[in-house]
Amino acid sequence: MAKIVAVFTSERQEVAxxxxxxxxxxxxxxxxxxxxxxxxxxxxxxxxxEGLYIIVDHRASE
Structure with missing residues (x-):
């Protein structure tokens, strides 16, 4: 399974x-x-x- 390694946002209240x-x-x-x-x-x-990116490591599933 892939792993989310970081979240980038311009909407602070939308993420945790x-x-x-x-x-x-x-x-x-x-x-x-x-x-x-x-x-x-x-x-x-x-x-x-528009205001949210996730960085995903697909190699984590290997």
Whole structure:
């Protein structure tokens, strides 16, 4: 099973949970940070809503 390793959001009140949460001030910064984390962590960024990305490690299922 894949593992969520980070959450990036511009809507602080919409998230909580067991993965690190990063808050961005605007949509451009949110996208930039999610894409950067995707590359650094060698994972996949998935946009769930306009203000929410999750970073998923699909290798965790191996």
């Amino acid at each position: 949970g067991g993965a690190p949460i990063f808050i961005a001030d605007d949509p451009a910064e949110l996208q930039r940070l999610a894409n950067l984390a995707e590359k650094i962590l060698d994972c996949n960024a998935h946009q769930l809503t």
